[in-house]
Structure formats: structure tokens, C-alpha cells
Amino acid sequence: MLPRRAWLAGGAVFAALPSIACAQASAWPTQPIRLVVPFAPGGTTDLAARLVSQGLGMRLGQPVIVENRPGAGATLASAQVAQAAPDGLTLLVSNIASHGVAPSLYRNLRYDPVRDFTHIALLLETPSVFVAQPRFPARGIADVVRLSRDMPRGIDIASSGTGSSNHLLIVQFGQVTGARVNHVPYRGAGPAMTDVIADVVPMMSDSLPSSAGHLRAGAVRGMAIASTARHPAFPELPSFREQGVDLVASSWFGLSAPAGLPPAITGRLSREVAAVLADAALQHRFAELGGTVGALSPPAYAEFIAGEVARWAPVVQASGAQVE
Amino acid sequence: MDILGNLAHGFSVALSFSNLLFALIGALIGTAIGVLPGIGPVATISLLLPITFGQPATTAIIMLAGIYYGAQYGGSTTAILLNLPGEISSVVTTLEGYKMARNGRAGAALATSALSSFFAGTVATVVVAGSGPLLTSVALSFGPADYFSLMLLGLIISAVLAQGSVIKSIGMVVFGVALGLVGTDVQTGQQRFTFGIPELSDGISFVALAMGMFGIAEIVLNLEKPEARSVLKTEVGSLWLTREEFRRATPSTLRGTLVGTVLGILPGGGAALSSFGSYMMERKVSKHRNLFGTGAIEGVAGPEAANNAAAQTSFIPLLTLGIPANAVMALMVGALIIQGIQPGPRMVEAQPDLFWGLIASMWIGNVMLLVINLPMIGMWVKLLQVPYKFLYPAILVFCCIGAYSVNNNVFDVYSTVLFAVFGYMCNKLKLEPAPMLIGFVLGPMMEEHLRRAMLLSRGDVMVFLERPISASMLAIGAIALIAMLLPNLRKGKEAALSG
Numbered sequence: 001m002l003p004r005r006a007w008l009a010g011g012a013v014f015a016a017l018p019s020i021a022c023a024q025a026s027a028w029p030t031q032p033i034r035l036v037v038p039f040a041p042g043g044t045t046d047l048a049a050r051l052v053s054q055g056l057g058m059r060l061g062q063p064v065i066v067e068n069r070p071g072a073g074a075t076l077a078s079a080q081v082a083q084a085a086p087d088g089l090t091l092l093v094s095n096i097a098s099h100g101v102a103p104s105l106y107r108n109l110r111y112d113p114v115r116d117f118t119h120i121a122l123l124l125e126t127p128s129v130f131v132a133q134p135r136f137p138a139r140g141i142a143d144v145v146r147l148s149r150d151m152p153r154g155i156d157i158a159s160s161g162t163g164s165s166n167h168l169l170i171v172q173f174g175q176v177t178g179a180r181v182n183h184v185p186y187r188g189a190g191p192a193m194t195d196v197i198a199d200v201v202p203m204m205s206d207s208l209p210s211s212a213g214h215l216r217a218g219a220v221r222g223m224a225i226a227s228t229a230r231h232p233a234f235p236e237l238p239s240f241r242e243q244g245v246d247l248v249a250s251s252w253f254g255l256s257a258p259a260g261l262p263p264a265i266t267g268r269l270s271r272e273v274a275a276v277l278a279d280a281a282l283q284h285r286f287a288e289l290g291g292t293v294g295a296l297s298p299p300a301y302a303e304f305i306a307g308e309v310a311r312w313a314p315v316v317q318a319s320g321a322q323v324e
Numbered sequence: 325m326d327i328l329g330n331l332a333h334g335f336s337v338a339l340s341f342s343n344l345l346f347a348l349i350g351a352l353i354g355t356a357i358g359v360l361p362g363i364g365p366v367a368t369i370s371l372l373l374p375i376t377f378g379q380p381a382t383t384a385i386i387m388l389a390g391i392y393y394g395a396q397y398g399g400s401t402t403a404i405l406l407n408l409p410g411e412i413s414s415v416v417t418t419l420e421g422y423k424m425a426r427n428g429r430a431g432a433a434l435a436t437s438a439l440s441s442f443f444a445g446t447v448a449t450v451v452v453a454g455s456g457p458l459l460t461s462v463a464l465s466f467g468p469a470d471y472f473s474l475m476l477l478g479l480i481i482s483a484v485l486a487q488g489s490v491i492k493s494i495g496m497v498v499f500g501v502a503l504g505l506v507g508t509d510v511q512t513g514q515q516r517f518t519f520g521i522p523e524l525s526d527g528i529s530f531v532a533l534a535m536g537m538f539g540i541a542e543i544v545l546n547l548e549k550p551e552a553r554s555v556l557k558t559e560v561g562s563l564w565l566t567r568e569e570f571r572r573a574t575p576s577t578l579r580g581t582l583v584g585t586v587l588g589i590l591p592g593g594g595a596a597l598s599s600f601g602s603y604m605m606e607r608k609v610s611k612h613r614n615l616f617g618t619g620a621i622e623g624v625a626g627p628e629a630a631n632n633a634a635a636q637t638s639f640i641p642l643l644t645l646g647i648p649a650n651a652v653m654a655l656m657v658g659a660l661i662i663q664g665i666q667p668g669p670r671m672v673e674a675q676p677d678l679f680w681g682l683i684a685s686m687w688i689g690n691v692m693l694l695v696i697n698l699p700m701i702g703m704w705v706k707l708l709q710v711p712y713k714f715l716y717p718a719i720l721v722f723c724c725i726g727a728y729s730v731n732n733n734v735f736d737v738y739s740t741v742l743f744a745v746f747g748y749m750c751n752k753l754k755l756e757p758a759p760m761l762i763g764f765v766l767g768p769m770m771e772e773h774l775r776r777a778m779l780l781s782r783g784d785v786m787v788f789l790e791r792p793i794s795a796s797m798l799a800i801g802a803i804a805l806i807a808m809l810l811p812n813l814r815k816g817k818e819a820a821l822s823g
Contacts (some may be wrong), residue, residue, distance in 0.1 A: 041370035042654035047662055050374060068370060069732050071524035073508075076733075079522070105513070106518070153782050162513035182777055185510055187772065190647045197645060198464040200780065213646045213666030214634070289662045321513040 028088050028265055029062040035091045038077035038098055040070040042288055044209040045253050048124045051285055052255075055276035064091075068239045073163065074098035075106060082111035086118065086260040088269070094119065094256040096165045104316035105163045106323050113309055117182065118261035119302040120295030121273040122254040124286055126207045126226035128169050129226035129237070130157075131220040136202040141224050141243040145179040146204070154180030158192040161185050163321045166186040168312060169249050171319040173205075183319075195221055205253045207272040208234075208290035226250065231289065252308075254294065254301055272296050312315055327454050334453075334680030338688050343386050349683050350387040351692045354394015358401065359704075361408040361539060361722050365395040367729040369655045371387070373662075377756070381663040382678045386685040392652050396635050397693045400437045400628060401704055405430060406719060408539035412530070413599040413631035415761050418538055420616065420623030420767070427619045430708060431563030434701045436621055437628045438694055439565075440577040444629035445690035448636035450589070452643075453683045459589045459637070460644040466590055468777040469787045473797035474590075474771035477596050480801045481604045482539045482762045493759045496750075499764025501770075503528055510772050511779070517809070523735035535723050536743025537750070537757040541650060543716050544748050565621075573625035576606050578673060580626035584633030590641050600762055602630035636686060642667060644681060669809055747796050 017312040031055075037049045046068065053064040069077035069160045074097040081092040093263060099113040111117075121205070130141070148155035155174075157165040162185045174181040184201050185193035189210040196204045197219050204211075207300045208231065213236060226249045230239060240247035255273055257266070277293045286293050296304055315320065337343065357368045369388055376384035396413070403414035404421035409412035412823050417437065427673040435546030451459070466474075482497055506517045565573070580602040583597040606626040607616050616623055638649040648654040648666040660667050665675055683759040707715070727740040750757055788794050 010353070013354070019445065039649065040654070041366065041373070042648075042651070042656075042658035046370075047658050050377075051662070053375070054374060065733055067368075071731060071733065072522045076522050076525070110522075155782060162509075162511065184776060185513075186776075187510055194464075194641070194645065194647050195468075199465070200467050209661075216666060219645070285662065285664070289661060323508075323513055323515055 002025060002170050007166065022063045024166055029060055030267070031089055032063045033057075033060065033089050033091060035064050035066050035093065036077050036322060037068050037093045038070060038074035038095070039064055039068065044124075044126060044251075044291070045093055045095060047289060048253055048286065048291070051282055052123055052273070052276055053157070055279060055282060056272055059272045059275060073105070075102050075109060077281065078102075078113075079110040079198060081117040081256075082258055084258045086258040086262070089268075091120075092256045092260065093123075093201075093253055094305070096251050096308065099256075099305050100252075101163060101165060101168065101312050102308050102318060104313040105321060114302060114306050117256045117302075118259055118266055118298070119305060120255040120257060120261075120266060120269045121251060121277075121295040122301045122304060123273070123277065124289070125250045125252045126209050126289070126290050126291035126296050127225050127250045128166060129206055129208050129211050129215075129225045130173075130203060130223040131196065131198050131206055131211050131215065132203045132223050133196055133201075134221045135199065136221070138149050138223070140238070141177070141240060142243055144223065148179040148181060151180065154182040154218065155203065156182050156184050156187055156201045158184045158196060158201040160189040160192055160206070160210075161187065162317075163316070163323070165251055165312075166207065166247065167321070168315045168319060169247070170205045170251070172290040172315050173247060175214045175315070176247055177316060193220070205211045212290040225240045230288075233290065235303070252294065252304075254296075254305075266298055330460070330676070330680050331453055331684060333676065334684030335688075337382060337677050337681030338386065338684035343383050343681065343685065344688070346383050346387040347390045347689050348692055350390020351394040351689055351696060354391040354396075355398040355477065355693065355696055355700075356394075356697045357391070357661055358395035358398015360398075361402050361719060361726050363408070363534060363722070363726045363729055364411065365392050366655065367653060368650045369659075373655065373659060376659050377662055381665050381675070382681045384659055385656060385678065385682055386689075388656050389682060389686060390689045392656075393635065393686070393689050393693060396632060397438065397441060397697055398810070400441070400631075401434060401697075402539075404437065404624070405435045405704060406539060407542040408723070409534050410721070411534070412761065412765050413627070413634075414537070415534060415758060416599040416603045417625040417631075419758060420620050422622065423617070423619030424624065425708070429569075429619065429621075430705045432569055432621065433619075433624050434441045434704060435494070435563070435565050435698065436573050436624045438697045438701075440573060440580065440629040442634035442690050443577055444558040444581040444584060444631075444633035444689060445636055445676040448585050448633040449466075449683060449687045449690070451585055452636055452640055453680075460642055464643060466757070466793060467739050467791060468773040468780065469791050470793040471758050471771040472770055472777055473788060473801070474597070474796040475766045475773065477797045477804070478601065478766055479763065481771065482600065482759050489754075492738045492755055496755055496757070496760040497726050497763040498743040500559050500760035500765075502763075502768030503533070504764040504767035507768075507769065509696075511775050512747040521735075523733060524677075526731075527768070528764075529727065529730055529739055530761075530765070531730050532727050532739040534761060535727060537747035537761070538743075539719065540723060540744035541751060541757075543719060543745030544744065545751055546712065547716070550778060563705065569621050572610075572612060573621050576610060576622040576626035578610070578627045578631030579605055584630030585624075585637050585666075587630070588634030588637030598634035598765070599627035600758075602626040624652075629811065632690075639682075639686070643671060643682075643692060646671070647687060671746065693775065 035053050037046050039045045048068050053066050057064040078098040084090040101114050138147050157170050170181055170183050189206055192204055195201045215222050224240045225237050226240050226247050283293050332349050357363045399414045399418050402408040404425050407422040409418050421433045429671040461771050509516055526685050583602045584598040600812040606622045607613050610622040612620055639648050642653045648657050657667055724737050727736045777787055778817050
């Protein structure tokens with residue numbers, strides 16, 4: 001919808017459209033902005049979004065209000081935002097679940113992760129890790145692979161849920177190494193971690209933020225981190241690559257808006273987000289969460305998403321998890 | 325003893341002016357949102373989360389904990405006065421509490437709820453302080469097979485909850501389990517019974533189900549019968565407990581405290597079992613079990629104590645393992661992480677101020693709630709004297725806001741309406757909603773644990789008998805079933821129900 005000002009401009013509306021769009025962008029935002037988080041409050045995505053929303057609100061001069069709309073593996077909120085007006089007042093925390101895995105996982109997804117959105121910025125990346133019960137005999141990834149071959153039905157590895165990126169990493173781990181794996185899904189990382197600590201399941205595929213505290217406390221032992229280099233906070237934790245397994249994966253969260261966001265608003269948002277992310281205090285808090293600040297321009301982030309969709313499609317296929 | 329020294333340190337932290345102030349603010353906010361039907365602590369805490377960013381970690385967590393307890397207290401108020409439960413624990417409170425209110429004993433029911441909660445909270449705080457780490461190892465000895473057997477036991481005994489026909493009650497439990505299965509299958513990720521509606525993929529909203537079946541259906545029934553509405557305006561009686569009521573409530577409070585303390589420790593859904601576990605116990609062992617269903621004070625005292633004790637001890641997995649037991653705890657973990665504190669086994673040593681300050685403030689929060697709530701009983705009871713034509717639209721509005729606020733989704737408001745219609749039908753057919761809600765909560769957990777146990781045992785059913793905890797639960801369940809069926813066979817159903 002055109003703002004009322006545009007109608008007041010009278011007969012020259014159509015001729016004046018581009019300049020009005022510019023005027024609108026410089027005036028934007030005149031109202032509070034809604035930042036839709038497609039997960040329940042309290043998780044990594046939610047925390048990251050709240051940290052960013054504070055800084056962003058201050059820089060834009062309008063409050064950025066976080067709205068949690070969990071449901072259907074983050075696809076519910078994503079579908080809603082895809083249909084919202086591209087006026088810069090409705091933003092979404094796009095993420096690996098709704099924009100990386102869902103396109104292959106859900107057969108009837110109601111949005112296209114690339115075409116239906118204006119992608120603005122990558123906010124946070126958190127590497128995936130394999131952690132084990134401290135009493136578990138395997139010392140490294142090679143041990144895990146060898147042990148798993150001796151087990152009649154493979155080695156049990158827990159994850160936060162079927163179709164989650166953590167689950168897919170287990171599948172890919174099996175594909176790459178030939179290890180025999182038996183996936184044990186949970187409702188979220190918390191219950192899965194409980195069972196690893198209780199020695200119900202020997203290993204777990206997790207994101208670093210939900211494992212970090214348990215790793216520091218020695219409640220679980222890190223087996224491998226799926227990043228290209230070791231993580232500064234966990235210098236003793238070797239990467240998969242160091243152990244001869246080419247596995248790099250991380251969870252990611254970014255900022256997106258409905259498709260057709262005026263370029264002026266996209267540019268402004270991209271600049272302001274970059275400024276917020278450059279803040280040392282925020283980078284410190286992101287590091288505490290176990291993540292690294294993302295730095296991608298709007299087109300680079302859109303390209304990144306397209307790459308993730310292509311990457312996970314064959315893994316979802318192999319996992320056998322597909323939702324009607 | 326070291327614990328005394330630690331507790332003293334905790335109190336010195338918690339009794340600082342700002343911490344005391346924020347404990348009070350938290351308790352007040354919590355009570356307020358608890359009283360507003362359906363608006364739960366999750367929505368409130370997530371709104372207040374940004375405020376905590378600028379506070380010291382201890383102050384922040386003390387305030388959030390205050391909201392959590394306050395909501396527990398406040399939730400019982402609406403359950404007793406308006407038959408409106410906001411969570412599974414207050415579902416049980418409606419059973420006897422609302423009946424007491426209708427008998428003109430609303431004040432006594434509210435006082436019982438406040439006093440038994442306070443007592444249980446005090447005991448549980450001492451337990452958390454004294455043996456938290458020890459109890460963690462107990463909780464960790466529960467595997468999926470054990471949880472399954474515990475839930476199964478809960479379901480078997482929940483048939484006792486029925487106040488009418490046992491067959492109908494079993495039917496309702498099974499129907500509740502079926503409703504609980506709606507949503508995404510944890511094992512395969514497939515959607516079940518969702519009819520292609522994305523809003524159903526995470527299951528039916530508990531708040532929508534509970535508010536519809538209890539609160540709103542009750543409003544419809546009240547509107548149907550003008551005389552029922554006037555019952556609410558009858559003499560409210562003495563606000564305080566009579567000596568006789570006090571004597572009856574005391575042993576129930578003690579038993580409820582024990583049940584809640586033990587079950588609250590189990591991270592896999594123990595807290596959900598606590599209040600109706602206590603209710604079942606009271607129906608079986610209390611001296612006045614024949615009064616159950618007509619407003620027995622034991623049925624308020626026991627479950628309220630159990631519920632509050634479990635709310636306290638469910639902090640144990642959070643504080644010692646760093647694993648949140650429910651959505652509110654998950655938010656508290658979030659608040660801590662933002663502050664750069666990772667909850668977990670090392671928190672006791674790394675953050676003694678926070679750990680012991682929180683434990684001390686748990687108790688201080690309970691005292692504050694007692695101080696806030698007891699004088700307010702008179703005011704709440706007066707609420708019932710508000711003409712019904714003003715009261716019920718207000719309740720409906722708050723129910724809608726509450727249903728919406730859980731997931732910020734209008735679909736949940738529609739579900740509430742649907743369940744209100746269903747609840748009304750059930751009332752007409754003399755079908756009890758409480759067993760259905762228990763099936764709804766326990767069914768999916770039971771399925772999850774069953775399938776996980778089977779997945780880990782590679783399909784060997786013997787795992788349920790080989791594990792001692794699981795085997796004992798199953799044995800108790802079998803005995804309960806036989807005890808329930810035997811007199812049935814011999815003397816007919818009535819004897820079984822009254823015995």
C-alpha cells in the first residue's frame with residue numbers, strides 16, 4: 001500500500017513513484033518494526049535476535065520488537081512473513097531450519113526460500129559439534145567409526161530432532177565416513193543432552209551454543225567440531241578435517257524481509273545491521289553464545305542461502321526424513 | 325555445616341535492597357499474570373527479558389524466579405474462583421477448589437492453596453539447598469524405559485480421577501492420548517492427524533484445550549442456568565480456614581510436599597505428574613475420601629503443595645546440569661547466557677552469589693507471595709460478587725488474549741472456541757475433562773519414551789523388565805489395576821469407586 005502522503009500528491013502519483021519511494025525510504029521507519037523469530041523464546045536464535053534488535057532499534061530510531069512465532073520447524077512464521085507487505089516493518093530471522101533444510105524436508109512448503117524474500121544480512125553462525133559421554137571409550141572420530149562397525153546396529157547418536165541440521169550432520173557423517181549410525185531423536189537439545197550425561201546415549205550431534213557449558217564443565221567430552229578451524233573458546237577441540245573427515249557445517253541465522261523490499265530500505269538495513277554487528281560488546285556476547293558474527297552483503301546472503309538449500313537436499317534425501 | 329554457611333551467604337545476597345525489591349516486583353507481576361487466565365509466565369518473561377540485560381545476573385534471575393512462583397500462585401486463584409486452569413497443575417486444583425468456591429468456601433480454598441504452597445515451597449527450598457547435586461544423580465538414573473513405566477503408572481492411576489463411570493474415564497484418557505498425538509512424530513518427523521494445517525504441526529495448544537474445556541465451557545453452562553450464576557453471589561462464608569479444615573488440610577499438605585519434591589526432580593516430565601499424583605494419593609488415603617468431588621479441602625491442599633514443591637525442585641536439573649525442565653526455565657537459561665553465565669555443574673563454584681542467592685530468594689519469594697496473597701483473598705472473593713454479565717465477557721477477553729499469547733497465533737484462539745464447544749458437550753454427556761487432559765499431557769511423553777527405549781534396545785521389550793526402576797513401576801501399576809478390578813468383579817463398580 002502506498003502511504004497516505006503519496007495519495008495526497010494528487011495526479012502525479014504514477015510519474016512521481018520512484019522519487020516517492022526514495023522519500024519513503026529516508027522517512028522509514030516511521031513506525032515500530034516487528035522482528036519475527038520463528039522459534040520459542042530462550043533459544044540461541046531468540047537471544048541473538050533480541051541482542052540485535054536492541055542495537056538496531058537504537059540506530060533506526062524506532063523500536064524493533066521481537067515477536068516469537070514458533071511452529072512447524074520455523075516454516076509457519078516464514079510463510080507468514082513471505083506474504084507480509086514489503087514495507088520494512090515486518091522482518092524475519094531466517095535460519096538453517098526454515099531456509100536451508102525445510103525446502104527439501106517439506107514437500108508442500110508454501111514459500112520459496114530465495115525468491116519469496118529480500119535477504120538482508122547473515123547475523124550469526126554457530127558451528128556444529130559431536131560430543132560424547134566422558135566414559136565413552138572412543139577418543140577420536142576414527143575410533144567412533146571403527147567402534148560403530150563392530151556394533152550390530154551401529155552407534156547411537158542423539159540429536160535435537162528429526163530433520164534438524166544436527167540430525168542431517170549425523171547422516172552426512174555416516175555417508176562420508178562409512179560409520180554405521182543409529183539416530184536417536186529428541187524434542188530439543190536439552191533432553192538429548194540429559195541423556196548423554198546420564199549415559200543413555202553415548203554421543204550427540206549438537207550446535208556449539210547448547211553444548212558449550214557442558215563442554216566447559218567436563219560433563220561431556222568434545223569429539224570434533226565441524227568448522228574449518230578450531231574454535232577460539234575451545235582450542236583443545238579438534239575439527240573433523242584435522243581428523244581426516246571432510247565435514248563442515250554450522251547453524252546460521254540472518255535477517256530477511258518479504259520479497260520486493262525497496263532497495264533503499266534494504267541498503268539502510270544492511271548498513272545498520274553491519275554497524276550493530278561491529279559493536280565489540282555484541283561480538284563478545286555472540287562469542288559467549290558459541291557463535292561468530294556473520295558478515296555478508298544482501299546478495300551474498302541470498303547466494304549463501306541458495307547454496308545451503310542445494311547442499312542439504314541430497315542429505316535430507318538420504319536421511320529418509322521427508323514430511324508430506 | 326557448610327550448607328548453613330552457604331545459605332547465610334545466600335541470604336546476605338538476596339536480602340540486599342535491590343534484590344529484595346526485584347523479588348517483590350517479580351512476585352507482584354507473577355501474581356498479576358497468574359490471575360489473568362491464560363497469560364502465562366513464558367509470554368511475560370520473554371517480554372521482560374530485555375530489561376534483565378542491564379541488570380546484574382543475580383538480580384535478573386531473582387526477578388524472573390519471582391514471576392515464575394507468582395504465576396503459580398496466581399494460577400491457582402483463577403482455577404479456584406473461575407474454574408480456569410492455566411496449566412496442568414491447576415487443572416487438578418479446579419476439581420475440588422472450584423467446588424469449594426461454589427460451596428461458599430472460596431476464601432478457605434484460596435487460603436489453603438497459599439498456605440500449603442508456602443509450606444511445600446519452604447521444604448523444597450531446603451531440599452534444593454541441601455541435596456541438589458545428590459538428587460541429580462537420582463534423576464540421571466532414570467532412562468527412557470523408566471520414564472515410560474512411570475508415565476504408564478500415572479495413566480493407570482489417573483482412572484481414579486474420574487468422579488463417575490470408570491469406563492467413561494478410561495475413554496477420556498484414551499481420547500486425550502489421541503489428541504496428544506496430533507503433530508510431528510518425534511521419531512520420523514512425519515505429521516500426524518494435522519490435516520495439512522501447519523498450525524497443528526506442533527500439536528494442539530494445551531492452554532487452548534484447558535481453557536476451552538474448563539473455563540469457557542463453564543461460562544456457557546453458567547449462562548444456561550440463571551440459578552447457577554446466582555450461586556456465585558451467595559454468601560462467601562468466612563475467608564479463613566476453620567479449625568476442622570486446618571486439621572484436615574495438614575496431612576494432605578505433608579503428603580503433597582513429599583510427592584511434589586520427589587517428582588519435581590525428574591527432568592523428563594515429573595513436575596507434570598506431581599499435582600495429580602498427589603490428588604490420586606489423597607483420594608486413596610485421606611480420611612475424607614468420600615467427600616472428593618464435592619469440594620474436599622484435601623484435594624486442594626495436597627496438589628497445591630505438590631505443585632509448588634515440584635516447581636522448586638525442578639530447579640535442580642537447571643542448577644546442577646544446566647538443563648531447563650520447562651519453557652520458563654529455558655528462558656532463565658537464556659537470561660543467564662546473555663549475562664555470560666553458563667548454567668551447569670560448575671555454577672555452584674563459579675557463581676556462588678548467584679546460586680545461593682537464588683536459593684535464598686526462592687524462600688524469600690515464597691514469603692512475599694504469602695504476604696501478598698493472604699490479604700488479597702478478600703478482594704479475589706469479592707470478584708465473584710461482580711455481576712456475571714460484567715464478569716464473563718472480561719474472562720472471555722482474557723482467555724482469548726491468553727490463548728493468543730502462547731504462540732502469537734490466532735489459530736489457538738479458534739482452537740479454544742472449538743474445545744469450549746466440546747467441553748460443553750462433555751459436560752452434558754457426563755464425561756470428565758480432567759482424565760482427558762492428563763492423557764493429553766502424558767500420552768505423547770509416554771510414546772516418546774517408549775519408542776526411544778525400543779530404539780536403544782534394538783527392539784527388545786525385556787528392557788522394561790530388566791531395569792529395576794521400570795520393573796517396580798510396572799509392578800505397582802499391575803497391583804493398582806488388580807486392586808481396582810478385583811472388587812469390581814466381586815462387588816460391582818460402586819465398591820471400587822468408594823474404596
